[in-house]
Amino acid sequence: MSNTGQCPVMHGANTTAEQTPAAWWPKSLNLDILHQHDVKTNPLGVDFSYRHALKSLDVAALKKDLHAFMTDSQDWWPADWGHYGGLMIRMAWHAAGSYRIADGRGGAATGNQRFAPLNSWPDNVNLDKARRLLWPIKKKYGNALSWADLIVLAGTVAYESMGLPAYGFAFGREDIWHPEKDIYWGSETEWLAPSDNDKSRYSGERDLENPLAAVMMGLIYVNPEGVDGQPDPLKTAHDVRVTFARMAMNDEETVALTAGGHTVGKCHGNGDAAKLGAAPEAAELHEQGMGWMNHSSRAIGRDTVSSGLEGAWTTHPTQWDNGYFYLLLTYDWALKKSPAGAWQWEPVDIKEEDKPVDVEDASIRQNPIMTDADMALKMDPEYRKISERFYKDPAYFADVFARAWFKLTHRDLGPKSRYIGPDVPTESLIWQDPIPDGPRNINANAIKADIAKTGLSISELVSTAWDSARTYRDSDKRGGANGARLRLSPQKDWLGNEPERLQKVLSALTPIAAQHGASVADVIVLAGNYGIEQAAHATNVTVQVPFSAGRGDATVEMTDAESFEPLEPVHDGFRNWLKDDFAVSAEELLLDRAQLMGLTAWEMTALVGGMRVLGCNHGGHEAGVFTDRVGILSTDFFVNLTDMAYRWKPTGKNSYDIVSRATGEKRWSATRVDLVFGSNSVLRAYAEVYAQDDNQQKFINDFVAAWTKVMNADRFDLVS
Structure with missing residues (x-):
């Protein structure tokens, strides 16, 4: 047998999807979800601590560099109006905006926008350019600055550079090093599939499947052209309300974020979208990880195509002002098609001085535009009330937006105790699930001796401690035993917590906590530990379960009961x-x-x-x-x-x-x-x-x- 022309290498690295065990045996349980983010994937090694590395970060110098970066336009991807603010805000927004409260997954806290599928989502067209523009800054600050932190900080500094004081910023987001396999983004088999396809995420009267928040596969939020690409602001208002609620945003925060996000920057659709090349994950080798390249025409500056819509929302798109509400509420708007063929709203009989200037030639003025979601803020009755209130009180709008932006970009970072840096706000916010510090100098052995006298069974002790701790989600660092919210609504009434058994155990443990000056949270954990120690001793094995005091007891006032409902175990x-x-x-x-x-x-x-x-x-x-x-x-x-x-x-x-x-x-x-x-x-x-x-x-x-x-x-x- 001839071996001529045969490659001597076993092509394991190139195994196709059809050759995997999951393809051969599709009913086999795939454990990969538990094996991802292995230490072997991290090039920084097991001894690297990002929290420690952050101590060497010169935050003032970094922010100075970012401010300078915003107006230092690079020829290979020039800034609109000479300012990268709009692009950086979109990048940070789309990183943070993938978060959903149902399972805490998504968000900006891991830098996952660098990897598939997010790096190739249709809604993220050209955000690969935003990250490449930032590379010199990431290169300069190295391991002391994660991509995850840099992406969010760039958006926050962008607002500062355009005139909006930041509410605050926290470092502490640690990068992952390969695509996440644990996030369910929907069952669709094609990008931007309409809701009437055979794998729709909708049922009933436009009921969106849990835990999803976006309306289509490949979108961060809603379709800017309207439901399934058909303009209808009132229908879009429904989608907007559901989507933002699934990010734990109320109506006021929703209007503020939509308006504030569209106060600066622009949409890009001045060209033929069909000429765009493959997304980053499918791009040719020589594109070096950049996607949507158009080599047939200029395709940068005013000729850029991203969303397909074309135009700015405001008269001065590099300034924080109240121009968004002025244009939205002052003018009538009519449907038109962008050069790329996308539906957008444009003003009727707008004054010439209210038009934004062209991104490259200030002598030319262009029509501003609104998306269907923008028009929803004008046409939905509740959104309209909020929009008019913001229009009349710009300072209030700026404050609500700054706080909502902070919430958007920090929600999945976890509790305030994980925040690092000089710009961390001193105020504790209810969505941060605040917990007071608990006593640390307690006598654990004396407490366990009193627990032994209660007559509670091992299963009652262990089950209660487990139920208290199992709500923890590593996705957004919410839940857990600290705070003992098991005592409070809604957790005390959850079916999964067996309310009758729970109250029996809490009735026995709460007086013990008071007697010893300990938190109930610590005593619940100690009770579970004691039960395990006794169960191990029965096998003739002596073991002491490690315990660290210091958990606190949250109060009703510290608990946003509605936001805890998604943590209920089913x-x-x-x-x-x-x-x-x-x-x-x-x-x-x-x-x-x-x-x-x-x-x-x-x-x-x-x-x-x-x-x-x-x-x-x-x-x-x-x-x-x-x-x-x-x-x-x-x-x-x-x-x-x-x-x-x-x-x-x-x-x-x-x-x-x-x-x-x-x-x-x-x-x-x-x-x-x-x-x-x-x-x-x-x-x-x-x-x-x-x-x-x-x-x-x-x-x-x-x-x-x-x-x-x-x-x-x-x-x-x-x-x-």
Whole structure:
């Protein structure tokens, strides 16, 4: 056999999608969501601390450089009117605007705009140029400045340079190093698919699928031309209201952000969009990661094509002023098509002096424009009231916008304790989920001794501590045990928290906290730790679960109850509970929850096995409790799951019986979440480790480590 012309390299790096295990076996559980952002992907190494690196950042020099950058136009991508402010604001806005409150995913806190799919979304056309323009600044400040922080700071400084004082700014966003696989952006198979296609994100009377916020695949918010590209400001108003609400913005914040974002800069559609090349992820090698290139015409300056709409919103697009509301409310507007063929609104009989000048030739004036979303602020009755109030009181508008911009760009950074830098506002805002500092000098052993006297069971203690901590989301750093909001509405009434059992436990633990001068939050965690220590001791293993005092107790006044509603658990595989039937499997929901909590696959495995034998199932049901020694931290879940003396019989959509092969007698019951640890090859490998005769101690150690990680996930004060 001839080898002529054959490449000697195995092409594993070029494996096509059709050759992956997921393509061959599509029903196989994909654990990649728990394996992403491995330390191996980070070129800065495991010892690098961005928080430490930030201490060397010269913030004053950085801001001075950014101010100078705004008006230092680079020939390869010239600034409109000689000012990059509009472009930088759009970049920061589109980074932060991908956030949604339902699962806390998206947002600007990871610098994910650099990677697919966001770097190639149709709504992000030419934002790759914005980041390349900033490269000299990133290069200069190096590891002391993340891309994530730089992107948001550039937008904030842009506003400052155009006359809007910033409410504040915080550093602390740490870059990721490869695309995120954990974010569901929609089921559509094509960009900008209309809502009547077969994979629409809408149902009923324009009900948008959770957790999505944008109206189409590839958009940050709404379609600027109107619903499905058909102008109708009142219909668009509905989309705007839903989209911004899913970012935790009220009507006033929505109007302020829309108007403030469109007070400066312009849309670009002065050309043929069909001439644009591929997006960055599909661009040719020689384009060096830049997309949407047009090599057939000039395609820069006044001839740029981005959104397809063409024109500025205001008379002076490089100045912060009240010109947006002046034009919107003073003139009548009519529908027209941009040179690129996009629907836009243009004023009727506008005064020549109210027209903005051309971006390259100040002797030429062009019509301003409005999008369908802008017209919604004029035509929707509630938005109109707010718009008129802002028009009459420019100072109030500026203040509301500055605060809303700060919220937009910091919402996913987490609580105020994670903020770094000289411009962090002193004011605590309710959307930051403020929590007072808790006592640190408490006698943990004395508290545990009193907990032992309550007569509460191990499962009651452990389940309560778990329910308190499991709300934590690493996506936007919300939730967790700190604050003990389990005591408050709405959490105290959540079905997943078993309100009757919860009140029984809180009634016993709250007086103990008061007696010892401790926070209830700390006592709840200590109670769970005590339960685990007792369960481990029953296996003849002595272990002390690590504990760090200092959690505080939030008050009703510190709690935005409405914004906590999306944190309500409707499933919890760790406690073997599903509130309803879901379109995805129970095991996929478990992975989603584990990923949001920041857990690895082996940590998830250890926790599930331990929670089962401790009897922590929701409602005390028996599924998955593969042991006769409930309340003992044994490896029985894994031992009996992997025991070939049994076979597994489906009895329903999410229920199974484990029966003896010899007698056919039912031994245990199970759910999909239980059996996936035996069926999935990776999870079975972990389960077999814990089922080994020599790994009882290892299992307890791993369970305790994973448990402590969950309990401390929101203790940002413990991070150096």
